[in-house]
Amino acid sequence: MPKRTDLKTILIIGSGPIVIGQACEFDYSGTQAVKALKEEGYRVVLINSNPATIMTDPELADATYIEPINSKYIEKIIRKEKPEAILPTMGGQTALNAAMDLYEKGILDKYNVELIGAKVESIRKAESRELFHNAMTKIGLNVSNGRFVKNFEDAKSFAETSGFPVIIRPSFTLGGTGGGIAFNVEEFETLVNKGLDASPVREVLVEESLIGWKEYELEVMRDVNDNFVVICTIENFDPMGVHTGDSITVAPSQTLSDRQYQELRDAAKKIISEIGVETGGSNIQFAVNPDNGKIIVIEMNPRVSRSSALASKATGFPIAKIAAKLAVGYTLDEIPNDITKTTPSCFEPVIDYVVVKIPRWDFDKFRSSNPDNDILGVQMKSVGEVMSFGRNFKEAFQKAIRSLETGRAGLGTDGKDIYQYDYISRLNTEEKNLLKAKTLIKLQTQRYDNIFHLRYAFLLGATTEELYKVTKIDKWFLNQIKDIIEIETELRSFSF
């Protein structure tokens, strides 16, 4: 299908200030979208409250408004610029929420403005956990047991039957803000109340915990002809329980057989179709039981996301650019592949390398009275991330650690370990066992520096099996870390 000619001016909503959970990846996607739509001859109007972005550079959009992203200001812009359509899928959750607000206030109808990229109905289905759960059940996919509650009493009655731990997820918030995992009643009460406050609709989902399950993300695209492609599959190094934004992630998936992977692909295809995203990209997250492969759908973002920026860079497939072109009516087979120029964008990238993302935290800047501030959970805490490529996992992993610019050269051997190699080798058996036990206890809690403690544990004689029990990090990844230590040990044997 050729591009739409009934549209002249398109308004793109940016993502606003850089906050934890929403950083420059949306500037990257928004900039791509502005360029893509201008390339097609549309007049592009942009709103973003954050002038410290590339997308607001004067030469990019035809008209740029540095104004607060809310319905009041967007309405003023609509009145003045008279766009026929709004593209709300490039500016993260902020833009989607703003678009929904415009719809609910009747502003879209009043000015006869259409949402492109994702329709109101699709956004609703994907974002409201209740509608999403119903939609998944309808297409025969599993979702975790949970209940939507609007007060603590209802939450408590759920926890009484489900037992702990329980995950608390506030509705309509970004980066899991206000969410958490409660392991006892006291934590539960605090988190539920905090979650209700954080949710714009005072609603939280209390949910059975899938802590320890494997976590996967699929970046997918669909066009108006129902063509569907998976751009990238991402496997989390950290199991369920840590926010994806705080997880070390790896592309492509490493530990699934083809049949197991195709099950996720089939599910993703059904999901995007049921939610009704007709023209663009989505991010779909799954939990997979490591013991039997049972699949649970966690969530779907009907927009360009943090992970799609990662997937674009990992594969060379420009998701935001293509999503913008799909939004104006093109089909995947009509858009040339950015790399080959001669083949269409309707394909699934394959790569001959491994990509590793490691989040960067800055807890020093957020030191509070609470020493456990650096415990990772369902609320994202990282302030950025690095990504690296390698011909194997170990290479990519080591490069990523070095790229974090935390002063570490890689996993150990840089003289900056808390427990130096020489120190550990001088310990007697009893001391080693004691420190090993201490390290295993430490690893039970997800903290940002756990990868280094995995190293200490291996050096102290812990087995892959022992570390798996404690961390639930897939044994494949644990063995990769063990391999790095073995190479290190071998290299040390040559020193003098």
Place this chain on the structure above:
Amino acid sequence: MSKGKLVLENGVTFEGTLFGYKGGASGEVVFNTSLTGYQEILTDPSYSGQIIIMTYPLIGNYGVNETDIESEKIQAAGFVVGNYEDEWSNFEGSHSLDNYLKKYRIPGIFGIDTRALTKMIRSEGSMRGIISDDSVSDKNLLEKVLKTPSMSGLDLVKKVTTQDSYILKSKKPKYRIAVYDYGIKKNILREFLKFNTELKVFRADTDHSEVLDYKPHGIFLSNGPGDPGAVTYAIENIKNLIPAKIPIFGICLGHQLIALALEGKTYKLKFGHRGGNHPVKNLDKNKIEITAQNHGFAVDENSLNSETVKITHTNLYDNTNEGLRHRNFPVMSVQYHPESSPGPNDSKYLFDEFMNIVQK
């Protein structure tokens, strides 16, 4: 683990480390771009006589299991990977890939720059090669490589087809499907058994009259290895089956044989299509399917009589032919693998379409 090497017919040697069976193997060296599915690929009879390179550099991660087999043994001649991962992890896994290759006496080699090797094949075309330990000189190995038969003109079907015919039944068998086994993948049989079918699997050179005696409601022509032009007995049988007006469905080699039976031509592709990400356009529906592919030969579309043959599918990478339908007889076929395994399940509808014709 001992040192080994891969010597190509262009005289280039790649050095690496042997795993799996400690022995030599020669064959046509081809690359597959699938990220997953090495067990299905190794056991696919269409890879008979070939040394497979995986372009994805980490192989072995999830081990091998009891389920993901496409035939009773490993069919490929050898296996070339970047990094072999011996410490696998998967809830369904049962053995390491190393053990699996040993069991079926197939050599593997890792530590090879598979990217450089793949680029070489992509620019120079598929070529013959040999895997060996490093005790033999490159010169000797090159001589052996040059004695390896080339794929063109090679009938490998006889090597992989079933010796005796056999019958498989679904729970409520209602429709008899005659299956010509040119090297069939098990998942094709599994797909047919999802319908109410009885399958009688025939040896590749079974005379058409014997197949017709079975009184089938439908006839299936399977995938398989080698040059379609060399399987002359199959082409003759198909020529005789088409006029019987029994619905015929062909996949991969089956597709090529149908084209040849319809007086079309096939040719050898420079480096073939092997992977799980090929976009194919269904010309009727104007829709794209992401397909699993494994073929070194292709049907020359221009050689087909457009008055009797309709082109139904096209590969969007290189516009080669991916499917056809006869205008007067119930004959349909595709070049790619709708049964996937490994690969996406986008094209399973073809089994529905064929069974709909059968059930009419």
